[in-house]
Amino acid sequence: MEGIAVVLPGFFCAGIFRVMARFIAWRLLRAVLTVLCVALFVAIALRISGDPAVIALGPDAPAAALQAFRAQNGLNLPIPMQIARQFLAMLHGNFGVSMMDGTQALPLVLRHVIPTLEIAVPALLLKLALGIPAGLLAAVRQNSWIDRLVMAGAALGLAVPNFVIGVLLVIVFAVKLGWLPSSGQPSFAGLLLPVISLGLAGAGVLARFTRSAIVGVLTQPHVRAASAKGLSRSAVLLRHVLPNAVATLLPVIGLAIGGLLAGTVVVETLFSWPGLGNLLVVAVANRDVPVVECILILSAATMALSNLVMDVAHAWRDPRIVRGRG
Amino acid sequence: MRDSAPPLLSVNNLRVAFGGVERVRGLTLSIRAGQTLGIVGESGCGKSLSWLAVLGLLGDAAKIRGSVLLDGSEMIGANRQTLERMRGRRIAMVFQDPSGALNPMRSIGWQIDEVLRLHRGLRGAAVRVETCRLLDRVGIPDPVRRANAYADELSGGQNQRVAIAMALAGRPELLIADEPTTALDPTIQAQILTLLKDVQRESGMAMVLISHDLSLVSEMCDMVAVMYAGEIVELASARALFAAPAHPYTRALLAGMPMLDGPRRPMVAIRGSVPHGQDMPPGCAFAARCDTFVAACARPQGMHTVAPDHVALCHRARIAT
Numbered sequence: 001m002e003g004i005a006v007v008l009p010g011f012f013c014a015g016i017f018r019v020m021a022r023f024i025a026w027r028l029l030r031a032v033l034t035v036l037c038v039a040l041f042v043a044i045a046l047r048i049s050g051d052p053a054v055i056a057l058g059p060d061a062p063a064a065a066l067q068a069f070r071a072q073n074g075l076n077l078p079i080p081m082q083i084a085r086q087f088l089a090m091l092h093g094n095f096g097v098s099m100m101d102g103t104q105a106l107p108l109v110l111r112h113v114i115p116t117l118e119i120a121v122p123a124l125l126l127k128l129a130l131g132i133p134a135g136l137l138a139a140v141r142q143n144s145w146i147d148r149l150v151m152a153g154a155a156l157g158l159a160v161p162n163f164v165i166g167v168l169l170v171i172v173f174a175v176k177l178g179w180l181p182s183s184g185q186p187s188f189a190g191l192l193l194p195v196i197s198l199g200l201a202g203a204g205v206l207a208r209f210t211r212s213a214i215v216g217v218l219t220q221p222h223v224r225a226a227s228a229k230g231l232s233r234s235a236v237l238l239r240h241v242l243p244n245a246v247a248t249l250l251p252v253i254g255l256a257i258g259g260l261l262a263g264t265v266v267v268e269t270l271f272s273w274p275g276l277g278n279l280l281v282v283a284v285a286n287r288d289v290p291v292v293e294c295i296l297i298l299s300a301a302t303m304a305l306s307n308l309v310m311d312v313a314h315a316w317r318d319p320r321i322v323r324g325r326g
Numbered sequence: 327m328r329d330s331a332p333p334l335l336s337v338n339n340l341r342v343a344f345g346g347v348e349r350v351r352g353l354t355l356s357i358r359a360g361q362t363l364g365i366v367g368e369s370g371c372g373k374s375l376s377w378l379a380v381l382g383l384l385g386d387a388a389k390i391r392g393s394v395l396l397d398g399s400e401m402i403g404a405n406r407q408t409l410e411r412m413r414g415r416r417i418a419m420v421f422q423d424p425s426g427a428l429n430p431m432r433s434i435g436w437q438i439d440e441v442l443r444l445h446r447g448l449r450g451a452a453v454r455v456e457t458c459r460l461l462d463r464v465g466i467p468d469p470v471r472r473a474n475a476y477a478d479e480l481s482g483g484q485n486q487r488v489a490i491a492m493a494l495a496g497r498p499e500l501l502i503a504d505e506p507t508t509a510l511d512p513t514i515q516a517q518i519l520t521l522l523k524d525v526q527r528e529s530g531m532a533m534v535l536i537s538h539d540l541s542l543v544s545e546m547c548d549m550v551a552v553m554y555a556g557e558i559v560e561l562a563s564a565r566a567l568f569a570a571p572a573h574p575y576t577r578a579l580l581a582g583m584p585m586l587d588g589p590r591r592p593m594v595a596i597r598g599s600v601p602h603g604q605d606m607p608p609g610c611a612f613a614a615r616c617d618t619f620v621a622a623c624a625r626p627q628g629m630h631t632v633a634p635d636h637v638a639l640c641h642r643a644r645i646a647t
């Protein structure tokens with residue numbers, strides 16, 4: 001046994017690489033399948049929800065026009081064929097033409113990604129900057145008043161939808177105090193309220209996860225052993241507790257990153273922010289099928305990609321995952 | 327044996343309680359530099375707990391009283407910085423569950439490196455060189471490569487040796503070894519014991535050896551403390567203890583010990599069970615299980631000197647042997 005291990009060090013290292021590569025390949029396949037499933041689901045759902053020709057031309061359109069539209073858009077083919085054709089087109093970036101303004105759906109959607117990121121990214125940073133330290137503090141001072149405060153705040157953030165926080169913020173800061181604009185201005189002041197209402201709600205959830213992840217690590221015997229080595233309490237926390245807890249937090253953070261595009265719908269509507277969420281609401285209201293499809297698939301792809309990256313990061317931090325012993 | 331030098335560590339009436347139930351009920355002993363003290367006793371009698379309390383590792387739920395003097399300075403109630411400066415460097419510990427004591431997400435080399443940087447001031451490439459030397463000394467094959475392994479990639483016995491290397495890395499004055507050789511095969515065990523003795527000879531390191539293995543204790547230790555239900559019932563030089571045990575509990579323990587060179591006999595179970603908490607009798611804690619019970623056993627017991635360096639918590643100890 002020992003002898004084999006001595007003879008085969010090179011093989012052993014190569015083995016780890018191969019295992020990691022296989023792990024990544026599997027996760028990649030899973031991500032692609034996820035997006036495909038979402039796309040399929042969206043395509044079927046949108047087809048079931050109404051005849052695209054009627055939706056495009058209106059209920060009063062003459063039968064001849066409807067027929068012509070169907071022939072032109074391949075809507076006479078069996079549904080599986082339609083979906084296959086559509087997927088092929090999507091692979092080439094062709095999601096169809098927006099029914100609202102007649103331009104290609106993909107560029108239209110991509111133009112709205114930037115404003116969404118303008119509020120979603122700062123909100124994500126706020127979530128991380130607030131949620132992780134708050135959870136850490138609550139975990140380290142378990143059952144103290146700080147812990148109770150953080151957990152009460154987190155419960156509130158979880159129970160109260162982010163638009164309620166948004167409405168309250170608008171009432172206080174925009175209406176009563178008049179300090180900040182309540183809507184739609186791509187300026188720093190205009191960013192503040194949407195970012196804060198998004199970030200606060202998410203921070204509560206993250207604080208809860210962080211706290212339970214850290215409490216989980218703190219009860220492991222290796223933490224006591226780390227103290228026995230003579231490490232200071234902060235060194236134990238920073239070198240042994242927090243990194244291990246972050247490894248288990250990565251999937252949660254991945255969800256937050258994956259939700260960057262999808263999580264802003266309500267807040268964008270509330271603040272009339274000209275982003276993806278707003279576009280989605282308008283597109284749904286107008287039954288703009290290509291735009292809706294494009295947004296949903298893009299959101300799903302972001303989520304899948306972020307999960308993939310976080311899974312790989314998790315495996316890199318905790319090699320037991322790859323070896324299947326975690 | 328008797329030495330006028332002041333003890334390195336002296337523990338006086340140490341008590342540890344959880345939720346009002348005392349699990350360690352007044353531990354008193356002392357250790358001099360270079361000495362090895364064995365701690366024996368049934369599972370649950372407070373062996374591990376006592377030494378976790380000495381290192382201040384028990385957390386807020388434990389109520390600790392009494393006194394622990396390290397080179398004359400008090401450690402019970404000492405502030406955190408004082409304890410942190412002492413741990414790993416002056417008193418190091420090998421935990422009973424060595425695999426659990428290793429961080430699963432760091433390589434074992436990283437964890438030994440950490441001690442070397444902290445206590446030995448090593449920097450740069452010298453750190454890993456010393457780590458590999460330590461791993462080699464505890465008998466880990468191919469240490470350069472194994473240093474990059476994680477605890478779950480090694481066997482329990484290898485983790486135990488890693489834990490010993492890590493504890494020795496800080497060159498402690500006192501090593502508390504809680505069942506340090508349970509997961510080792512006899513050859514490796516002998517190698518580890520030789521290593522520990524070598525380190526003691528080289529550096530004058532004192533050692534507390536907690537073990538269920540009485541023949542190991544008799545071989546390794548200068549002094550032996552027998553614990554029962556949270557207190558020491560007999561404390562003597564190893565030779566005196568094994569030759570002439572004075573406490574009935576010690577005798578019962580030794581009765582289960584295999585004869586030297588003889589066939590291994592199974593440990594003879596002592597009838598009855600250990601009292602604790604509310605059931606603790608006012609008199610001798612062993613009385614209900616003792617073969618030689620008399621009325622006087624129901625009264626509170628005091629330590630009796632059997633011989634120089636030999637005390638027992640039994641009123642008959644004076645007249646025994």
Ligand SMILES: Nc1ncnc2c1ncn2[C@@H]1O[C@H](COP(=O)(O)OP(=O)(O)OP(=O)(O)O)[C@@H](O)[C@H]1O
Pocket residue numbers: 344349367368369370371372373374375376422
């Ligand atoms: N954190 C704790 N809270 C409450 N009780 C505890 C705690 N830790 C230990 N105990 C109790 O204290 C007693 C002594 O435990 P300890 O671990 O010292 O036993 P031990 O002598 O080391 O036994 P073993 O030989 O099995 O290791 C046990 O009854 C145990 O249940």
Ligand SMILES: [Mg+2]
Pocket residue numbers: 373374375422504
């Ligand atoms: Mg123990």
